[in-house]
Amino acid sequence: MLSQGTQGQPDPVISEYRGRFAPSPTGPLHFGSLFAAVVSYLEAKRHHGKWLVRIEDIDPPRELKGAVTSIISCLEHHGLQSDEDILFQSRQSTYYDQMLETLQSLNCLYRCPCSRKQLADTAKHLPICRQQEVEGLPCAIKFKADGKAKVWQDGMLGRTSYLLDEDFVLKRKDGLYSYQLAVVADDIQQRVTHVVRGADLVESTPMQLALYDALEVSPPQYFHFPVVMNEQGQKLSKQNLAKPVNIDNATQNIQRVLAMLGIIPGGDANNCRSLLSNAIERWHPDLLATRKSFVEPAIC
Numbered sequence: 001m002l003s004q005g006t007q008g009q010p011d012p013v014i015s016e017y018r019g020r021f022a023p024s025p026t027g028p029l030h031f032g033s034l035f036a037a038v039v040s041y042l043e044a045k046r047h048h049g050k051w052l053v054r055i056e057d058i059d060p061p062r063e064l065k066g067a068v069t070s071i072i073s074c075l076e077h078h079g080l081q082s083d084e085d086i087l088f089q090s091r092q093s094t095y096y097d098q099m100l101e102t103l104q105s106l107n108c109l110y111r112c113p114c115s116r117k118q119l120a121d122t123a124k125h126l127p128i129c130r131q132q133e134v135e136g137l138p139c140a141i142k143f144k145a146d147g148k149a150k151v152w153q154d155g156m157l158g159r160t161s162y163l164l165d166e167d168f169v170l171k172r173k174d175g176l177y178s179y180q181l182a183v184v185a186d187d188i189q190q191r192v193t194h195v196v197r198g199a200d201l202v203e204s205t206p207m208q209l210a211l212y213d214a215l216e217v218s219p220p221q222y223f224h225f226p227v228v229m230n231e232q233g234q235k236l237s238k239q240n241l242a243k244p245v246n247i248d249n250a251t252q253n254i255q256r257v258l259a260m261l262g263i264i265p266g267g268d269a270n271n272c273r274s275l276l277s278n279a280i281e282r283w284h285p286d287l288l289a290t291r292k293s294f295v296e297p298a299i300c
């Protein structure tokens, strides 16, 4: 049985705002992730809400040893502490399988043994997998896209619409759960009302909305903010070797993030929690309204 997400109410009257920050432990926290953590934190606290940390460790082959501990410690050094117990996706398999069973019973899924090459030819692929049971082959479990536009009112981007015309994987051939399934399942279980994340994830939103539709659960409100780039204009990521955040410079790092947001830091300059709590009343999403992206500061 799936719990019903709290229906988001219009800003600013939100009965219980529940936001989250959900890093993957594929490497230590970089400045872009710290920026995302602070934005989601300030937005939750502006609404007197809860801010939850979730570790998205569903892909062990891509995980870096020690990254989970290092990320949690790095957040804590920066005054960013989860308001509830940290949720680990690696412990959620039973729940994810239940969700797959629910979606299966709603006739939303099919098993697909196709290779990437076969998938490149969609015309051939669909009649094979969508319309007959495939047995005896390693299969991915896929969600049937309905080919319709998914529309939402984004807190940053305004009315946003994406055509969802491609089926997508919920469980891979190797047995690992997909990001889309895990995120929706966890956001429902954690009763997340607001998803505040980088605009690099905007293309996941239509797939996630399709899952909410199928499950008949109200989706959270989405807010996609501009991401932090390096000097070469690439999004900071573990793939392009973004530098880890140095915890020895924690207060300076928080001040750098606040400065990027256009907030003049107040409070105790030597205390991250003080800097953050002082920033809450100065923070407003309008501060990002004219920004397309941010550039990583030289030292972090």
Ligand SMILES: [Zn+2]
Pocket (backbone or CB within 6 Å): 111, 112, 113, 114, 125, 128, 129
């Ligand atoms: Zn197939």
